[in-house]
Amino acid sequence: MIDSAASLRPVPAPAPPTGFASGAPVRACIGLGANLGDPVAQLRAALAAIARLPSTCIVSVSSIYRSAPVGYLDQPDFYNAVVALDTRLAPQALLDALLAIEQEGGRTREFRNAPRLIDLDLLLYGDQVVDLPHLTVPHPRLADRAFVLLPLAEIAPGCTIPGLGSPAGLALAVAGQAIERLGALEAR
Numbered sequence: 001m002i003d004s005a006a007s008l009r010p011v012p013a014p015a016p017p018t019g020f021a022s023g024a025p026v027r028a029c030i031g032l033g034a035n036l037g038d039p040v041a042q043l044r045a046a047l048a049a050i051a052r053l054p055s056t057c058i059v060s061v062s063s064i065y066r067s068a069p070v071g072y073l074d075q076p077d078f079y080n081a082v083v084a085l086d087t088r089l090a091p092q093a094l095l096d097a098l099l100a101i102e103q104e105g106g107r108t109r110e111f112r113n114a115p116r117l118i119d120l121d122l123l124l125y126g127d128q129v130v131d132l133p134h135l136t137v138p139h140p141r142l143a144d145r146a147f148v149l150l151p152l153a154e155i156a157p158g159c160t161i162p163g164l165g166s167p168a169g170l171a172l173a174v175a176g177q178a179i180e181r182l183g184a185l186e187a188r
């Protein structure tokens with residue numbers, strides 16, 4: 001027999017699957033970097049992999065920027081770019097997915113600031129501040145790096161980095177870092 005009271009009871013919305021944020025997509029920014037192998041090809045391959053992430057769509061892609069290494073100087077120049085995306089992946093799930101793309105790209109970690117085939121950093125996740133054991137957002141070294149601030153200012157000039165301000169404002173403090181803007185990462 002049909003329990004009419006039960007059939008009228010409102011059905012609760014299903015919980016989002018683990019790893020997915022509920023609600024509207026969040027605008028996140030990812031920093032891409034490479035200085036071994038064929039850096040531009042690796043940036044393009046990583047961009048293609050990011051574009052395939054579930055519940056994620058790419059909003060804009062910066063130019064490629066070339067800069068001299070910092071920290072450990074005896075290594076090739078770095079090629080960097082920043083990608084803005086809208087995602088329903090939660091911050092930790094998004095970082096895990098980025099680290100998996102790094103692994104597929106052959107990333108190894110020998111020492112701090114070591115040369116790398118591909119590096120993917122979660123720079124911003126909307127206006128959220130995230131402080132988890134293996135994830136800090138905004139990225140803790142974002143404000144020190146012209147190779148992050150200039151591409152970020154290019155594609156998200158109006159964004160505010162929580163607690164820090166605008167990318168263009170922060171870029172003034174790192175204006176002494178040698179950096180060159182190259183062509184588009186993505187065919188437009």
Ligand code: ADP
Pocket residue numbers: 095109113119120121122123134135136137138139140
């Ligand atoms: P870096 O990018 O500074 O050269 P790594 O790529 O070797 O350093 O990252 C080391 C660790 O930093 C990662 O395993 C990750 O858990 C942690 N981490 C913390 N916050 C972030 C973030 N916002 N983006 C990327 N990695 C992060």
Ligand code: MG
Pocket residue numbers: 119120121
């Ligand atoms: Mg990294």
